């Protein structure tokens with residue numbers, strides 16, 4: 249199979265490229281050559297997806313059996329690529345998100361949940377991330393003449409994660425006892441549910457979906473059989489890094505009184521109430537979605553960070569800041585001691 253990846257050098261796109269090459273497919277990636285080096289073995293076409301000229305030049309490298317778009321965020325921009333490549337491929341897979349559902353994360357979501365209202369021609373200022381992604385799904389379905397498929401992804405983890413979530417937790421544990429305190433803040437209840445998905449499992453599902461000729465939209469997130477807990481996540485980080493960190497679990501009632509950016513300063517954690525992990529993946533499971541255990545994702549992410557003398561660990565630069573500073577973590581732990589005394 250001949251595949252074109254719009255992006256293809258970072259995190260999810262990279263995993264799709266690696267999985268496709270390993271399966272013996274021919275892979276073209278289209279990116280600007282800024283974010284990360286391409287996976288060895290791909291054919292790289294340099295260009296900017298916001299340039300009509302670059303898109304026209306890209307089309308000359310086709311045809312492909314399928315296009316996988318991991319880097320589309322704005323309907324106008326996605327529409328330009330869809331129309332420029334309309335005669336160059338049989339199928340278009342758009343990597344969307346469960347943020348397209350206005351009900352998420354307050355309510356459980358299924359493939360039948362309503363989507364945000366968003367025009368297929370919307371520009372960058374016409375909505376937030378999830379709203380614009382809904383518009384992107386619409387422009388792909390409207391303007392691509394072949395088979396189209398949107399994968400509404402839940403939270404992704406895995407090797408080459410450049411967002412900042414799992415690497416921040418791993419590095420915090422690894423540094424316990426050296427540059428960071430052994431006493432480590434752990435939020436809420438260790439039994440609170442968590443169900444991220446490994447990018448490599450999404451990559452495998454994507455290739456299988458293309459192979460099967462799937463169309464429409466599927467929610468692709470952690471499956472119930474791989475559901476885990478926040479406690480298991482932190483313990484897996486401690487084990488992977490051979491850390492001596494001592495976890496101190498702080499009540500969510502206390503954390504909610506503090507000035508904390510949940511989900512980022514405390515990666516992947518929000519106070520109880522919302523249900524960010526409650527996404528129905530049964531349709532995707534029925535057509536082959538399989539998820540590896542979270543522990544394997546954690547171990548392999550640490551293996552990536554520490555490979556080749558730890559180059560990725562030394563130079564790690566997340567897309568967005570994550571984690572607590574040492575000072576803030578210490579201050580929160582001290583405030584927690586006071587809070588406990590007044591809330592026996």
Ligand SMILES: NC(=O)c1ccc[n+]([C@@H]2O[C@H](COP(=O)([O-])OP(=O)(O)OC[C@H]3O[C@@H](n4cnc5c(N)ncnc54)[C@H](OP(=O)(O)O)[C@@H]3O)[C@@H](O)[C@H]2O)c1
Nearest residue numbers: 255256257259260261279280281282283296297318319404
């Ligand atoms: N992270 C999560 O938990 C999560 C959850 C749900 C859904 N998702 C979705 O999953 C996808 C993540 O994709 P990803 O990890 O592969 O990263 P991405 O940020 O979507 O894409 C980065 C890739 O696109 C290229 N790129 C960026 N701007 C470009 C431009 N103007 N022209 C050409 N290439 C460009 C980058 O290379 P250059 O910079 O070198 O050009 C790089 O190869 C996204 O669609 C996101 O919405 C993520």
